[in-house]
Amino acid sequence: MNTVPDLTAAPPLREPAPVPLPGFDDVLAAAARIAPHAHHTPVLRSRSLDALAGCELHFKAEHLQRAGAFKFRGACNAVWSLPAATAGRGVVTHSSGNHGAALALAARSRGIPCHVVVPHNAVATKMAAIRAYGATLHPCEPTLAAREAMCAQVQAATGAELVHPYTDPRVIAGQGTAALELLGHDGGFDALVTPLGGGGLLGGTAITAAAVAPATRVYGAEPTGAADGHASLQRNARVTELVPDTICDGLRGLLGAPNFTLLRQHGVDVLLADDAATVRALQLFWQRTKQLIEPSSAIALAVVLAQRERFAGQRVGIVLSGGNVDLEALAGLFAHA
Amino acid sequence: MNTVPDLTAAPPLREPAPVPLPGFDDVLAAAARIAPHAHHTPVLRSRSLDALAGCELHFKAEHLQRAGAFKFRGACNAVWSLPAATAGRGVVTHSSGNHGAALALAARSRGIPCHVVVPHNAVATKMAAIRAYGATLHPCEPTLAAREAMCAQVQAATGAELVHPYTDPRVIAGQGTAALELLGHDGGFDALVTPLGGGGLLGGTAITAAAVAPATRVYGAEPTGAADGHASLQRNARVTELVPDTICDGLRGLLGAPNFTLLRQHGVDVLLADDAATVRALQLFWQRTKQLIEPSSAIALAVVLAQRERFAGQRVGIVLSGGNVDLEALAGLFAHA
Structure with a gap:
């Protein structure tokens, strides 16, 4: 038995074929489908981080999800x-x-x-x-x-x-269940903030928020060194060429085509943070909560800390995307701070 | 007003005067006294760590205590x-x-x-x-x-x-409340393991276990580079000279006199781990649970992992003492692994 596939067949698959966009029904179906397998993760609070941010932060703890991430x-x-x-x-x-x-x-x-x-x-x-x-x-x-x-x-x-990491509609719908749990746990949010890489989590969050909390603003947090999502929305055309340069290893992918469409449809804004701000937010979060989140999660806190006026006094939900820190890269990571 | 004290008075206080040993009544009184101020911390489980250890581990999460430690x-x-x-x-x-x-x-x-x-x-x-x-x-x-x-x-x-860090009877009684909560949450433990530095936590744990779970064995986990507690129990006389050499910065103090008496009274055993084993346990715990504990906590897991036969199939309670990691020292820490 040979499990190594034949390397001579089929041309490269450059861009997935167009797929139907998932809707809120798909998010609800996903929630029922994954319930027996996925953790319903807790929502964490920190008085000292609230004081520093000048707003009320509710952290959806996907670093405690199975396999250590919302994925x-x-x-x-x-x-x-x-x-x-x-x-x-x-x-x-x-x-x-x-x-x-x-x-x-x-x-x-x-x-x-x-x-x-x-x-x-x-x-x-x-x-x-x-x-x-x-x-x-x-x-x-x-x-x-x-x-x-x-x-x-x-x-x-x-x-x-x-199963593409972020353009697959089943994947986008599944990622939307994190926001569904967060909005069901603590309602009345003024804003939701998630990291933005390929746009699976942010797209799913936008679908969910539009359905159950239409007054809630949805934001993506993207590294300045991989800001194709921000640029795509500014130009109203997807940027498909970019050499990412960021410590947020989960956010180096380009915004997907269906994801771009979803962000435009739902009027999602993208806020940027550079790596130094992300590492400061990471250290702060580790120190105050003892929760080991990865840089790609900390960026969502970084943009909120950097935009005090925008979020002043608001109830803000943040999806902490994961906690799979490469411990051996830590020394280099803190050298950025 | 001058808050800087007069430096010319009073001789050095080499050894605190003998103090009465606290009892279980004092632990109960402490529990009632601190309830309005301290967190009742959760007890954490990990299927993958259970599998690795070959026993059932219940972690009392004192890194989530106020100020980040059981202290x-x-x-x-x-x-x-x-x-x-x-x-x-x-x-x-x-x-x-x-x-x-x-x-x-x-x-x-x-x-x-x-x-x-x-x-x-x-x-x-x-x-x-x-x-x-x-x-x-x-x-x-x-x-x-x-x-x-x-x-x-x-x-x-x-x-x-x-208020001495570990010989004060009020302090020892207060530390015993962590085990009180743990034993009340998940009963029927075969063993409790806590880190051992000065012996405040271990002494308080021994008092509590003797009163509410006398069949539960109590163990201290001590660094090989600061093993005065282990040596003191071996010799049946307190070792008072030692130059500690360990990354467990919370465990560099010498076992206190009343603490020594308590450990002897309650038949507590001390298990040792070197720093390399502690760092491996720390990395493992971080990776599997995303909880940022400090090396002085991880040593308790290290001794359980090193003593598979002793704990095989048992229900083991571990007090994670704290999570105040010096992030700037991390690079050096992982160099030990």
Whole structure:
């Protein structure tokens, strides 16, 4: 038995084919579908952070989600959405980060195979985590073309279903369940803030907020070193060329096409923070709450701290996206502060 | 008005005068006394850590206690035990670590002055934290003699009550309330494990366990580089000379005299871990739970992981003592692993 796919077939998959946008019904269905598998994470408060920010902060603790990030919601929804007849062929994705680990764990929860295409120079501990959840790793050259080609090969060889990290509508709907829980826990928010990378979490949040709390403003928090989302909304055209330079390793992806459409539809604004501000927010959050969040989460606190006037006296919900800190990179991280 | 004390009076206070040992009644009284001020911290579980340890671990989360450590319990009990007639003179201690901050916050909760004697080379961020809680800092030379002399001076000048970090019976009784909550939350423990420095937490835990769960074994976890407690119990005589060498900055103090007596009375055993094992346990705990505990807490997990046979299949309670990690020292910390 050879699980290594044939490398000579199929052309690279540059851009996923257009997909229907998910709606609030899909978020509700996702919530029911993932409930037996995902954690209903707590909402955390801190008096001292409220005092520093000049507003009332409610932190949705997705760093306590299974596999350590909100990504499990979308991955789990995609995996459990598969028809029984084809689910056995498994799922495939290209992500060496939180989505890869989340999809591996979600597949294991259903007992189906998971294939993860990773650049051969990916961090060893991340690859080990994905393997520990039972996925098969497929190393490739560290280029987008090689990654997508390998992904297509695995699909062709196994019949596995591609689950894109943030453009897949099942993924976007799943990510929207975090905001659904947050809005159900503590209502009456003036604003919701989530990190912005590819736009899966922010898109899902926008769908949910529009349906259950239309008066609540939705904001994305994006690194100045990977500000394609901000630029895309300014120009009203998606920026597709950018070399990201940020410590927020979860936010280096480009805003996806359906995600861009969702952010425009819902009038989402994007606020920027540079890495120094993010590291300051990270240290502050660690010190005050003893919760180990990753830089890609801390950026949401960073933009709120930087925009005191905008949020003064408001009730603000922040989705802490994850806690998968690369401990070995910590020394370098704090050198940014 | 001059709040700087006269430096020429009173001899150094080398060893506190003998004090009565606290009993379980004192722990119960402490629990009632601190209830309005201290957090009833949660008990955390982790399936993956249970699997790794081969036993069932229940973590009492004192890193989520006010001021970030169990120390607030003892400090709060001492402060609120003071008679109304003399409380206004305040409290004094010599500790640049968690006890200093805890006493400052406890004093603020009662609206009385707090004086903290600190070596002038103490970490700036720790001194800032103590000052932020409203205490007056008294810098001194970084020797035991200078510290105790300064403490005596402050007492003489202000009438403030000395609250020793771990020999004070009010402090020991207060620390025993953590185990009281843990045993009340999840009963039927085979073992309780707490870190061992001066023996305030371990002594209070032993008193509580003996009263409410006499079949539960009580263990201290001590660094090999500061193993005076282990040596004292082996020799049946308190070791009073030791130059500590450990990353567990909260466990560098020598076992106190009343604490030694309590550990002997209750048949407490001490298990050792070196710093490399503690850092591995710390990283593991951070990765699996996203809870930012300090090395002095992680050592309790380290000894359980190192003694698989002793704890196999047991229900084990671990008191996570605190989460005040010196983030700037992190790089050096991980160099130990």
